[in-house]
Amino acid sequence: MHLLSVPDDVMIIVMRHLSVKELASLSKTCHSLHNLVEEFGWRVYLSLHPLPSRSFAKSTPSWAPRAHVRVNAFIDDQWERSQFVARPLSDRWMTKLQPILAINASRLFLAAGNTIYTYAFGASSNALDDAPSIYQEATYSTSDSTHPKTDITSLACCSDDVDDRTVFVGYASGLVEKLILPPPLSSRQTTYVDASFREAFDGHGDSIIESISTTSDHILSVASSGTVCLRPLSSPETGVQEMIQLNARAWSSLLSSQYAAFGTSSVHPLVIHDVLPSGISPDPYFLLDVPTDYARSTAVYDITSAPMSSPWGASDQVIVSGWYDGQVRVHDLRSSKTSSEPGGSTSSLQPTLAFEDPWSFEPxxxxxxxxxxxxxxxxxxxxxxxxxxxxxxxxxxGWSVHAPGNDPSPVYSVIVDGPRVFGATQSRGFVLDFGPGVKEETYPAVDVNVASTARWGRHGAGNPRRHGEDDLGKKVGAGFYVTKYSHARSKWTGKSL
Structure with missing residues (x-):
């Protein structure tokens, strides 16, 4: 049957199964098919191949569907080839900190010490030539003391206001607060968040708040002592709270509408608890384990789930975790490969996938x-x-990259946001941008240490930096030199990008 004789509604269904190249080729076939592809084809393709990005959220509504597909195709190709622009988000902090990141559709939040930095997302009508910008919007202080107990140790966004300025903050003191960040005095002046913008609630004693997770209905806070508190998001300070004890040193959490996952230091460091209408179950129903010959105490430091656009399918039943032994493990709660623990109702589930950097043995x-x-x-x-x-x-x-500045630091926090990867070390926040149109002015300006730049060789190698000296090496264009390497031994290059 000739394509011109196919009814439009049938043709739209056919287009659901075409690739970008096939849609483009179909658009050139004739005028009527061109109009059909332009009106429906690219829109259908986008609905089936989304690339969610909160830092692009202000820009995408103004893009024509075909332009949007071109942006996404460019980003996919950059990811495939591991090509990006690396940028620090600020100058080096004066002291070593343990920062944490959070993100919503309006801004990126970076908490370090008792300070919260906000980076607002700009808009672009033509991202292929001009990437949506990110600029430092404000600096907030949550304490007038520099005591370690006032340090922010966990951070999560809350979408209960139109301006996206609400965050939940956990402190080293054991306190949890809901902050509505006020409009900043200026981008260069630190704004103190006074009592009128804060709601405090406790329940964890004086243990460090290691993790905060939220859904549209609840907030979950976890302390280092293993104390877990689940509160209704509508009224966390007055609502009925559910508390359980993990009986282990706790590090991380992940909350969904059906379950809560916890990372601890123990023989079974990753556990799943039911979230029921009556509250959170005190006992786990899943132990997400490693192979059975690994019967010793270990730790899970962070937990996340797969995005809705993942090849695994639009499901929150896939849990990805980072372990002390340097492995990333993937557990699928839909798997039938479970075994029951002796004398109880708890089941054990083995990972479906595991990943590691063979050149690194770090947690x-x-x-x-x-x-x-x-x-x-x-x-x-x-x-x-x-x-x-x-x-x-x-x-x-697989492949790995050192963050701009080449710190000896951990990467304490990382967020993948479509074309961008945000991270934070002890010295600063940074971004790896896989998108098109990145320019010098896309990101905040930072100082480059001239002496450090002069020491950078062809592959980014240099002499050890002096105390307090930054090691940012500037390249031509918008990016900074960083060193990346392949996980395959035969393909290791040691090249800087």
Missing amino acids: IYSISCGGGAGAHIAAGSARHSVVAFWDVRYAGK
Whole structure:
């Protein structure tokens, strides 16, 4: 049958199964098919191949569907080839900190010490030539004391206001607060968040708040002592709270509408608890274990889930975790390969996939998923500011990169946001941008240490830096020199990008 004789509604169904190249070729066939592809084809393709990005959220509504597909195709290709622009988000902090990141559709939040930095997202009508900008919007202080107990140790966004300025903050003191960040005095002046913008609630004693997770209905806070508190998001300070005890040193959490996952230091460091209408179950119903011959205490430092656009399918039943032994493990709660624990109702589930950087034996401190085709995992290492990447479609393929500045630091936090990967070391926040149109002015300006730049060789190698000296090496264009390497021994290059 000739394409011109196919009814339009049938043709639209056919277009659901075409690739970008096939749609483009079909558009050139004749005028009527061109109009059909332009009106429906690219829109259908986008609905089936989304690339969610909160930092692009202000820009995408103004893009024509075909232009949007071109942007996404460019980003997917950059991820496939591990090509990006690396940028620090600020000058080096004066002291070593343990920062944490959070993100919503309006801005990126970076908490370090008792300070919260906000980076607002700009808009672009033509991202192929001019990437949506990110600029430092404000600096907030949550305490007038520099005591370690006032340090922010966990951070999560809350979408209960139109301006996206609400965050939940956990402190080293054991306190949890809901902050509505006020409009800043200026981008250069630090704004103190006074009592009128804060709601405090406790329940964890004086244990460090290690993790905060939120859904549209609840907030979950976890302290280092293993105390877990689940509160209704509508009224966390007055609502009925559910508390359980994990009986282990706790590090991380992940909350969904059906379950809560917890990472601890123990023989069974990753557990799943039911979230029921009556509250959170006190006992786990799943132990997400490693192979049975690994019967010793270990730790899970971070937990995330696959994005809705992931090749695994639009499900929150896939859990990705970073472990002390340097491995990233993937558990699928839909799997039938479970075994029951002796004398109880708890089941044990083995991982379906595991990833590691063969050149690094450091623990995984932070984890995030997404990127091109929603198929990538990013893992922040405990040393040398290394972020490791894997494409889940090619399990044996991976690569790693040192963050700008080449700190000996952990990557304490990492967020994959479509074309961008945000991270934070002890010295600063940074971004790896896989998108098009990145320019010098896309990101905040930073000072470049001239002496440090002069020491950079062809492959980014240099002499050890002096105390307090930054090691940013500037390249031509918008990016900074960083060193990346393949996980395959035969393909190791040691090249700087």
